[in-house]
Amino acid sequence: MKTWAELQAIKADVNANVFAASAPGEYRVLVGLATCGIAAGAMPVYDAFKEAAAGNPKCKVGQVGCIGMCQYEPIVEVIEGGKRTTYVKMDAEKAARVYQEHILGGQVVTDYLLVENGITCNSLEDTTFYKLQKRIALRNCGIIDPENIDEYIARDGYAALYKVITEMSSEDVVNVILDSGLRGRGGAGFPTGKKWSFAAVQQAPQKFVCCNADEGDPGAFMDRSVLEGDPHALLEAMTIAGKAIGATQGYIYVRAEYPVAVKRLNIAIKQAKEYGLLGDNILGTDFCFDIGIRLGAGAFVCGEETALMTSIEGKRGEPRPRPPFPAVKGLFQSPTILNNVETYANVAQIILNGASWFSSMGTEKSKGTKVFALGGKINNTGLVEVPMGTTLRTVVEQIGGGIPNGKKFKAAQTGGPSGGCIPAEHFDVEIDYDNLIAIGSMMGSGGLIVMDEDNCMVDIAKFFLDFTVDESCGKCTPCRIGTRRLYELLEKITSGEGEPSDIDELEALAAHIKDNSLCGLGQTAPNPILSTLRYFRDEYEAHINDKKCPSHVCRDLLTFTIDPEKCVGCTKCARNCPANAISGAVKEPHVIDHDKCVQCSVCMQNCAFGAITKD
Amino acid sequence: MKKKMSSIPFNGTPEQEAKLDAYIAEHRTEEGCLMPIMQEAQLIYGYLPKEVQIHIAEKLGIPAEEVFGVATFYSMFNLSPKGKYQISVCLGTACYVKGSREVLDKICDILEIQPGECTDDGLFSIEACRCVGACGLAPVMMVNGSDVYGRLKASEVESIINKYKEFEKEEKEYENMG
Numbered sequence: 055m056k057t058w059a060e061l062q063a064i065k066a067d068v069n070a071n072v073f074a075a076s077a078p079g080e081y082r083v084l085v086g087l088a089t090c091g092i093a094a095g096a097m098p099v100y101d102a103f104k105e106a107a108a109g110n111p112k113c114k115v116g117q118v119g120c121i122g123m124c125q126y127e128p129i130v131e132v133i134e135g136g137k138r139t140t141y142v143k144m145d146a147e148k149a150a151r152v153y154q155e156h157i158l159g160g161q162v163v164t165d166y167l168l169v170e171n172g173i174t175c176n177s178l179e180d181t182t183f184y185k186l187q188k189r190i191a192l193r194n195c196g197i198i199d200p201e202n203i204d205e206y207i208a209r210d211g212y213a214a215l216y217k218v219i220t221e222m223s224s225e226d227v228v229n230v231i232l233d234s235g236l237r238g239r240g241g242a243g244f245p246t247g248k249k250w251s252f253a254a255v256q257q258a259p260q261k262f263v264c265c266n267a268d269e270g271d272p273g274a275f276m277d278r279s280v281l282e283g284d285p286h287a288l289l290e291a292m293t294i295a296g297k298a299i300g301a302t303q304g305y306i307y308v309r310a311e312y313p314v315a316v317k318r319l320n321i322a323i324k325q326a327k328e329y330g331l332l333g334d335n336i337l338g339t340d341f342c343f344d345i346g347i348r349l350g351a352g353a354f355v356c357g358e359e360t361a362l363m364t365s366i367e368g369k370r371g372e373p374r375p376r377p378p379f380p381a382v383k384g385l386f387q388s389p390t391i392l393n394n395v396e397t398y399a400n401v402a403q404i405i406l407n408g409a410s411w412f413s414s415m416g417t418e419k420s421k422g423t424k425v426f427a428l429g430g431k432i433n434n435t436g437l438v439e440v441p442m443g444t445t446l447r448t449v450v451e452q453i454g455g456g457i458p459n460g461k462k463f464k465a466a467q468t469g470g471p472s473g474g475c476i477p478a479e480h481f482d483v484e485i486d487y488d489n490l491i492a493i494g495s496m497m498g499s500g501g502l503i504v505m506d507e508d509n510c511m512v513d514i515a516k517f518f519l520d521f522t523v524d525e526s527c528g529k530c531t532p533c534r535i536g537t538r539r540l541y542e543l544l545e546k547i548t549s550g551e552g553e554p555s556d557i558d559e560l561e562a563l564a565a566h567i568k569d570n571s572l573c574g575l576g577q578t579a580p581n582p583i584l585s586t587l588r589y590f591r592d593e594y595e596a597h598i599n600d601k602k603c604p605s606h607v608c609r610d611l612l613t614f615t616i617d618p619e620k621c622v623g624c625t626k627c628a629r630n631c632p633a634n635a636i637s638g639a640v641k642e643p644h645v646i647d648h649d650k651c652v653q654c655s656v657c658m659q660n661c662a663f664g665a666i667t668k669d
Numbered sequence: 670m671k672k673k674m675s676s677i678p679f680n681g682t683p684e685q686e687a688k689l690d691a692y693i694a695e696h697r698t699e700e701g702c703l704m705p706i707m708q709e710a711q712l713i714y715g716y717l718p719k720e721v722q723i724h725i726a727e728k729l730g731i732p733a734e735e736v737f738g739v740a741t742f743y744s745m746f747n748l749s750p751k752g753k754y755q756i757s758v759c760l761g762t763a764c765y766v767k768g769s770r771e772v773l774d775k776i777c778d779i780l781e782i783q784p785g786e787c788t789d790d791g792l793f794s795i796e797a798c799r800c801v802g803a804c805g806l807a808p809v810m811m812v813n814g815s816d817v818y819g820r821l822k823a824s825e826v827e828s829i830i831n832k833y834k835e836f837e838k839e840e841k842e843y844e845n846m847g
Contacts, residue, residue, distance in 0.1 A: 089801075089803065090803050090806070093803045093806060093809075093817040093819065094803075094806060094819070124803075124806070125806075270799065271800070272760070272761035272762040272763075272765075272799060272800040273761050273762035273763045273800055274800070275800070310708070310745055311798075311799065311801060348701070348704070348705070349704070349705070349708055350743075350745075351704060351707075351708065351743030351744070351745040351746060352743050352744035352745035352799070353742060353743050353744065354799075365704070366701050367700070367701045368700075368701035368702060368703035368704045368705075368739070369703070369735075369739065370738050370739055370742040371742065371743070372742075386700055386701075429762065429763030429807065430762065430763050430766045430767070430807075431766065431767075435763070435807075467762065470762070501762065503762045503763055503766060505766055509766055514766070517762070517765055527742070659824075
């Protein structure tokens with residue numbers, strides 16, 4: 055248990071002795087140890103620095119969360135005085151060299167610096183990738199040690215909670231969040247303050263504050279990054295929410311696929327309790343609030359609010375009809391608010407800096423920033439936080455560094471299985487909730503997958519439908535059977551059996567599923583088809599009418615041919631063909647028997663003369 | 670997702686049961702304790718055999734049907750044992766657009782099993798998993814959740830599998846020597 059004065063002393067101490075510009079010759083080495091960093095091999099790098107620096111009082115080695123540039127992992131930052139140096143794609147050997155030359159010798163090892171567009175950058179802060187971002191939700195990720203509460207406190211951590219408890223009424227808190235214009239970052243964008251105000255006015259013996267950390271959208275990892283890089287921000291915000299609506303218990307529903315996040319959350323909860331910032335009599339007042347962790351077990355539908363609450367109750371995570379809304383009757387039949395991780399990550403900053411600070415950023419109806427997980431065919435895969443209203447072009451071309459291998463941008467997919475594809479013609483759209491809806495996609499949780507000319511949009515729609523078929527909980531018929539029928543139609547089209555009437559059937563069925571499904575999963579499941587039909591109808595038509603896949607993805611529609619001019623008759627293709635579909639004499643042009651060919655493309659990979667083409 | 674109950678005979682030990690019972694005793698009064706208990710049981714036994722599900726139901730005084738209902742609803746509960754080397758291939762969007770389907774198909778071809786199945790010798794099982802959040806390394810596969818192989822090509826899969834077969838051979842030889 056710590057008093058506020060003691061916490062202030064910790065803050066001053068960490069700022070002076072850990073964060074502040076240290077004397078020249080004193081070093082802090084920070085290794086990014088989020089899941090992506092660890093997967094790329096950051097642990098041996100961390101160990102190498104630890105070992106090298108053991109017994110050196112002038113070099114402190116620490117861990118931080120994700121800095122956001124996935125493809126450069128493992129990333130190490132060396133801080134001397136106020137100067138940051140970012141080393142990328144590190145390994146243990148490189149770490150030893152950096153220790154020798156930079157930390158002991160004072161010379162930056164330029165070989166391992168980040169090169170962006172041919173320019174060597176001394177630090178991440180020098181990159182276009184970083185400069186165009188505005189970090190609020192991610193403000194501590196990659197900066198603080200997520201397993202050390204003192205470092206969070208030093209970055210104004212728990213100051214918002216102190217302010218709420220000592221200076222504000224519950225109503226004040228709700229009003230600030232309402233005035234800030236913060237909207238839910240998990241999907242539909244419902245105003246957070248409104249949600250809180252509904253629950254705040256309920257009279258009930260028990261209320262709950264829940265956090266959706268069941269980040270199930272394929273290709274989205276914003277929440278994981280916050281959980282792994284800044285877990286206290288979530289605890290603080292949930293406690294503030296508890297105060298605002300009059301709840302004493304919170305639950306974080308986190309997916310079990312995020313073991314590092316779960317571990318760091320548990321550590322954070324323990325530390326916060328030790329400091330009297332969570333649990334009974336928070337900061338010495340009579341306000342009590344506790345947080346429990348519930349692990350998901352791999353069901354996408356549990357991202358839907360009522361299903362998530364049913365799952366916390368220990369049951370099959372099936373959604374239930376609304377109303378009653380969770381703010382009235384939620385978890386264990388009590389008034390409940392549910393927000394996602396990124397939404398909560400904004401709360402403390404809004405309390406500290408004021409509603410107008412937050413609402414000065416963004417567009418008319420979408421305030422603040424949004425974190426996107428950039429992935430797919432893009433040079434800078436990673437996590438970026440930009441003000442609402444930033445154009446897709448800026449995100450893809452400037453921050454994302456464009457498309458690799460000189461390929462052309464075809465579409466960006468947002469909103470995961472509930473969202474849609476944004477084609478090149480909308481490249482200059484300002485990204486916010488309403489603009490994305492208007493062009494047939496949605497914000498969703500923030501996955502942004504870039505596709506190039508090699509991706510077939512019918513195949514992509516099929517991929518998402520395969521996902522929803524698998525994840526439909528089965529409770530309501532339109533979703534359970536309807537999504538399967540949609541999938542079968544796509545399967546038919548991509549295997550060359552499509553008929554012109556299939557497109558009409560897809561559209562009719564999609565409309566039916568949207569209107570009649572019980573929860574958001576079913577209501578949005580047809581979106582990937584509808585949006586690709588809207589912008590890439592020609593691809594559907596090519597599959598159906600010409601029996602061709604223009605992007606050469608759908609295997610059943612490919613025809614392999616050998617150019618007799620280029621074929622030298624080396625027999626390599628014939629020898630490697632698993633279907634014995636290729637014939638021809640030595641030194642004579644070979645021929646593929648299309649009836650036997652299984653379109654495996656082994657011949658094409660084996661041909662040294664580029665004589666085989668697919669169409 | 671279809672789930673098959675394993676036909677492999679249950680061979681739980683009294684120690685395992687005692688461990689599970691201790692956990693149940695500690696948590697049984699908490700609201701919503703069923704899933705955490707099942708998660709713990711899976712940690713202890715590696716999967717959820719029918720016998721264990723019935724045991725949990727009896728201890729909690731609820732119908733076994735309720736436990737089975739939860740076990741089949743969530744993809745992370747396993748009704749059959751896993752291979753010694755559990756291969757999971759990420760089929761998240763980022764991995765998919767970079768060719769993870771081909772990687773998965775290749776592994777299935779080599780091991781001659783389908784996702785969700787285990788090879789007869791109990792060595793390998795394959796699963797197609799949801800996004801593991803390592804999109805920067807796409808396409809990604811993992812072995813036993815800890816060995817991560819990123820930026821994979823289908824052509825590289827065979828040598829990775831052979832590596833584990835090699836491990837196994839060495840381990841056998843070592844055992845024979847000892």
